[in-house]
Amino acid sequence: MREVFFYLFAFLSVAFALVSVTHRNVIKGGLSLLASFIALGAVYFTAGAEFIGIVQVIVYGGAIVVLYLFALMTMDLKSFGKELLRTVSLAAGGAISLFLLFSVLYAGYRFYGGSIPAAVSGAKELALPLFYRFLLPFEVVSVLLLVATVGAVAVGRREE
Amino acid sequence: MIENLLSMAFIVGLMLVAVPPITYLERKVLGHMQQRPGPMVVGFHGVLQPLADAIKLIFKEDIIPKGADRLLFMFAPSFSVFAALLAASVVPIGFIQAVPMKSALLFVMAMSAISIYALILAGYSSNDKYSFLAGMRAAAQVLGYELPLGFAIMAAVILYGSFDFNRIVEWQSQHGWGILYQPVAFLLFLFVMAAEVGRPPFDLPEGESELVGGFHTEYSGMRFAAFFFGEYINIIVLSLVVSLLFLGGWSGPLADKYPVLGVLYHLGKAAFFIFLTFWLRATFPRYRFDQMLSIMWKILLPISILNLFVAAAEALFVG
Structure with missing residues (x-):
């Protein structure tokens, strides 16, 4: 049962994170970021880390995304022109993302097969x-x- | 398992059923404080007024304005009720607790922190400049009150050494009510609670006099009512929490022998704080936006941080 919810919320978290970087409307992007953070909090819950899950929701949901939305709402978004993709920035961002991806995969591989204690935190x-x-x-x-x-x-x- | 389900049904039922009478009482109390009778027409002294309101709201046309973001517009009111009910689910009333949780106090804080998104979403999705301004006000307000609220609660938590309401009440039944040790945190919590539920003197996102109806300008019918359900459930939940944190919760004479008595004590203490919100509404005018922000950031925040040191000293001596 716990695994079902773990994978459900993990999937939701990743899906909303994807929406948040791809959506054209920045306010909606910010909201999907919020949804992603809350789903991540739920993932902590399913792993037995209740405290960290709640703190995740308070810190990111209660403070950081509100700040983002407040800043986005005060900006005149229509005045921004379309940003063209530049090769240099694309390459730099891609390299950093690849590095992050590898470190996440490596960390996941190292902990693979470990069992989750009933309550860790x-x-x-x-x-x-x-x-x-x-x-x-x-x-x-x-x-x-x-x-x-x-x-x-x-x-x-x-x-x- | 069955016990949990029963408690859950009880708490959700109580929250939803309690709201209409509370709106009636609020109007009555406000009326008498302002030397007018309040609702008088429907039923004896207007007691059936909430029922009349409900019928009116249910049969009203449901309008979604042109150019509104339909999905978010429909989502916002339900989110308001949803977050408030989630917060209610972990708050024990006497011996009744729907979801036992070790970090229940933090969970309540998290849910009331995200309940503000209902206002921001409503403001954003309405496609109305007044609603939009109200949404921005709500966002700035949550950034203002979150810190003093957090520090006020942390002072209490340092003293009790737990986030669990049961442990908190236990501590108080041994050492005396929390308000004796932490009067400053108590006052801070009361003050900030008004901002958290968006009640006068901090009802800036509503601001009838300058923003028409604020975030709910464009809403009608049951969607409009849903915001009020969320708001009043939040008031009930925070009143229950404040009496748990500072007034000993369900402890009282004979409460150990008869747990039902404990439930009544707790509800009675909470009822006083609900009354207090009516009282505040009748007494104080709304703060201006810049006044609200400077109160929160320049006055309450330093006080609440200093208060942490007091709490730490008390925790050392009382333990």
Whole structure:
């Protein structure tokens, strides 16, 4: 039963992700991105990672996609001309996608055949490695995000 | 299994059945607070008014405006009810809980976070500039209140050490109600709750005086009613949650012996918060948009972050 839902939501997640990059209407693209994230949250549920599944929905559904939609709705979308596909950008994007595809496949291959425990994660199971074992990398990443935020403010601010 | 199904039927039934009387009570309470009688015509003191409204709404012509995005336009109201009912499914009322879940509190937050998409979708798909503005307001509003709400809840969670409502109520029956420890988080939650369900003084996406009807300008009949079902179910759910988090939920005298009494206590506490939303509506004018954003970002957010330190200290001492 669990496998059925796992594959159902995994399929939905991938299908909506495809729609979100191919749809011509950007608002609908954003919505399918939301649907993809929520389906991904459901995939976490089927794998027994209830906490991560909910956090996925809160963070991506409750904050990030709203931000995307808000930004898209404030922009004048008709003023954008048709972007032509350029060979250089196509090649660069393709190379990065191929690399990502291979790393995902490799990771999937390494974990292949592992069984899913009934419940893998609550808040504690996530927090312990994050705040004890991997504290330093975690803090470094948060500083990086802070730098990005400050940078965005600095770039976006008008000179007075 | 049968118990779960019964609880599920009970909770869904309660949520759907409770909405019409609540709309009646709201109009009555608002009326008396403004020194007028409220609905009086249909039945004794207007008690059959919700029934009359329902008949009217069901038989009204269902209009989909030209140029609207048909699919999203039809999807938005049902999504509003759907998300609200999902949130209700994990909230225990006394001993009745449809879906037992360890992270139930977070699940409620997630569902009420995505319920705002109903407003954004309705605003976008209506092909109407007032609705569109309302959709954008809803998006900005959710970004504003989500953080203070999250931090207020985190303060409570740090204190209780669990996301599970049963554990939270257990903690409070041992140590006393949460409001004694976390009055700031309680007030923050109440304040932000009004923004979350889109009620005055934070009903900016509706904004009758400037946006006609806001996101539901173009809706009619049962689709229009569905938004209100979603809104009122959200009010009920958050009132239940606030009484679980800060007022001890179903605990009270003799509640251990007679679980039914616990259900009544819990519903009674929640009823007070539902009344509070009517009261707020009768008392306060709507905030302006920039005022709402600066309240959320400049005042409530810093307070809620500072409050986390208080909660951490309390958790150390009370444990």
